[in-house]
Amino acid sequence: MRIDRWVSQATDLSRKAVQAAIKAGRVCVDGKPVNSPAFPVRAEDQVSLDGEHLKAPGARYFMLHKPAGYLCATVDAHHPVVLDLLDEPNKHGLQIVGRLDLDTTGLLLITDDGRWNHRITSPRRACEKTYLASLAEPLSESAPALFKAGILLKNETHPTRPAEVQSLPNNQCRITISEGRYHQVKRMLGAVNNRVTALHRERIGAIALDPQLAEGQYRPLTPEEIAAV
Numbered sequence: 001m002r003i004d005r006w007v008s009q010a011t012d013l014s015r016k017a018v019q020a021a022i023k024a025g026r027v028c029v030d031g032k033p034v035n036s037p038a039f040p041v042r043a044e045d046q047v048s049l050d051g052e053h054l055k056a057p058g059a060r061y062f063m064l065h066k067p068a069g070y071l072c073a074t075v076d077a078h079h080p081v082v083l084d085l086l087d088e089p090n091k092h093g094l095q096i097v098g099r100l101d102l103d104t105t106g107l108l109l110i111t112d113d114g115r116w117n118h119r120i121t122s123p124r125r126a127c128e129k130t131y132l133a134s135l136a137e138p139l140s141e142s143a144p145a146l147f148k149a150g151i152l153l154k155n156e157t158h159p160t161r162p163a164e165v166q167s168l169p170n171n172q173c174r175i176t177i178s179e180g181r182y183h184q185v186k187r188m189l190g191a192v193n194n195r196v197t198a199l200h201r202e203r204i205g206a207i208a209l210d211p212q213l214a215e216g217q218y219r220p221l222t223p224e225e226i227a228a229v
């Protein structure tokens with residue numbers, strides 16, 4: 001990893017502040033000042049800032065039970081953002097894995113491991129996501145077959161990938177999709193003359209929302225969950 005990113009992740013400093021510290025000769029690798037922000041840090045290197053040894057940044061992986069009303073963004077002028085719910089140092093290194101709408105609740109993954117994030121969000125991987133949707137109307141009988149065949153959504157050129165939907169009591173349904181198009185679940189249910197009144201994500205791939213987490217709570221992923229992706 002580049003030294004500026006490494007130090008930024010190991011401290012609460014922004015990339016810019018680290019670059020200034022490097023320029024000022026305050027960042028050393030094995031006791032020698034580094035002079036380039038692109039200097040590659042190896043696993044065995046000892047890095048210090050102002051003479052203080054820095055602990056290597058480990059990648060972090062969290063699951064959050066997202067409440068409604070929080071935006072999947074790092075900052076926003078109008079709404080609280082999901083990162084506000086995390087009591088962690090160095091939050092600027094964290095990335096939100098995929099997006100949920102402002103009013104959607106449920107499982108959200110957050111990490112600073114860009115490759116792991118990409119494994120989940122890359123369209124080529126077709127990672128499955130399961131949602132519980134509350135509907136304005138009973139699910140039409142034709143919906144499961146239509147979703148399986150793929151639906152051509154408004155203003156799109158390709159039908160959706162095959163999705164599974166199961167009707168549940170009380171005008172609810174459980175739907176599993178393997179894409180992440182804009183408002184996809186709401187638009188798919190809209191295409192079968194229905195309307196989503198509440199949406200909750202239960203699962204991403206093999207990672208299910210921990211039932212112990214109340215809305216707004218989060219926890220680190222277990223090594224098994226991290227490896228399951």
Ligand code: URA
Nearest residue numbers: 101104183184185186
């Ligand atoms: N599909 C939607 O319509 N909204 C979400 O938040 C997630 C999937």
